[in-house]
Amino acid sequence: MYKEAMEAPEVVARQIENNRAIMQTLGREFQANDPYSLVTVARGSSDHAAQYLNYLAGLLLGKLSTSLSLSLITIYQKAINVERSLAVAISQSGESPDLIEPMKSFKEKAHSSVALVNAVDSPLARVVKWVVPLQAGEEKSVAATKSFIASLTASASLIASMGKLRELQNGLLELPENMKKAQDLDWSKAISKFSKAKRIMVVGRGLGLPLALEAALKFKETCSIQAEAFSSAEIKHGPQTLIQKGYPLLIFANRGPGLADLLVFAKEMRARKAQVVLVAPKEVREKDLIFPETDHPELDVICAIQAFYLMVEELSQELGHNPDRPKNLSKVTRTK
Structure with missing residues (x-):
């Protein structure tokens, strides 16, 4: 992996x-x-x-x-x-x-x-x-x-x-170099925060929601952690009742129009004493991990999942799992 x-x-x-x-x-x-x-x-x-x-x-x-x-x-x-x-x-x-x-x-x-x-x-x-x-x-x-x-x-x-969309095309040309920079980010704080977790809520909004969905799946596949992904808006329609002191949350707050709401959500969850790991742009003071940026904001999530994969692979190893061969799974899945 x-x-x-x-x-x-x-x-x-x-x-x-x-x-x-x-x-x-x-x-x-x-x-x-x-x-x-x-x-x-x-x-x-x-x-x-x-x-x-x-x-x-x-x-x-x-x-x-x-x-x-x-x-x-x-x-x-x-x-x-x-x-x-x-x-x-x-x-x-x-x-x-x-x-x-x-x-x-x-x-x-x-x-x-x-x-x-x-x-x-x-x-x-x-x-x-x-x-x-x-x-x-x-x-x-x-x-x-x-x-x-x-x-x-x-x-x-x-x-x-x-x-x-010329700007997006130009952003894609620069993306491989942006991804290499993302590989060098230090996300080890998440490993220490989640090494004892049995469950995690992974939160995103807008373009960050597909990122949250993929991260939650990888927590399940490679670490055997019951992780579920939610939009920060959907959490308020029921799931937030689960969030008490010590509850682990990974919040992806990517730049864009949803950033401010995600930062407010992270602040509210910290007020509940939840164990929040906030991934946000480098200029956000309350961040725990840096959300990498690219030449086009719609591509930032690609660099973020690059950084996440390296972190979750290390977490899997620390927990004693084999991230390459998760239990009860095969590479090709055929369903109907």
């Missing part, structure tokens, strides 16, 4: 360079035939990347983008009207039937279909119109790291191409 996480900057650089032509083609395609909306198809970590894509589509393109409830097709066998939607599947292996079946049905019905996939010869790749290779290479650890990051950057590249 550590080795593969450290390879992520190289993966991103390779992806941006090698996918230049396909992204230009997709940009022309979607500018000429503008889809009304997007629908994403994914599971697990890939669905967290899909949530990131959904936010980018809304923020930067002004388009509705939603994650498909896969059981509507695979279990309930319902026909979904996607004729004005771009269908985007995200997967490392491209082998899960509950991704293949919807995308196969969408190939003829949807406005268009794209797979962001690491295995370009997979069954998923064969049932879509366009294939965007993640370029992550072989990933041996069960816990996805570089393939997840590659899914995020492919999502950002797709949105940048669709909208001719």
Whole structure:
């Protein structure tokens, strides 16, 4: 896991360079035939990347983008009207039937279909119109790291191409160097804070919510800690009743319009004597860990998950687990 996480900057650089032509083609395609909306198809970590894509589509393109409830097709066998939607599947292996079946049905019905996939010869790749290779290479650890990051950057590249967003494209070019800087951040304080935790709430908002979802999953997979991700707004609709003295919280407060509310939330939780670890921009005095920044604010979360992966891998080792081979899990998951 550590080795593969450290390879992520190289993966991103390779992806941006090698996918230049396909992204230009997709940009022309979607500018000429503008889809009304997007629908994403994914599971697990890939669905967290899909949530990131959904936010980018809304923020930067002004388009509705939603994650498909896969059981509507695979279990309930319902026909979904996607004729004005771009269908985007995200997967490392491209082998899960509950991704293949919807995308196969969408190939003829949807406005268009794209797979962001690491295995370009997979069954998923064969049932879509366009294939965007993640370029992550072989990933041996069960816990996805570089393939997840590659899914995020492919999502950002797709949105940048669709909208001719030059600033985002330039930010992506600088991202590998930003990621290397994130690898050097000292997040060891989180290890000492969470080494005895049995449960953790991971909190984010907006673009930070997909980051929180992925971090919570990795706490479960690699550390056997019952971690749950919430929007800071959703916590106030019930979950906050659990937060008492000593309750562990990891709060991702990325720069942007949600930052102020997240800082207020962190202050409120500290007033309850909760064990708060606040990840925030370097200029925030009350931060515990630095939230890395990039040349484009919508890319900051990619560097943050890079730093988190290195921390959680070390925490897993300290707790006596094997982060590469979590109990009861396999690298390729096939569900329906």
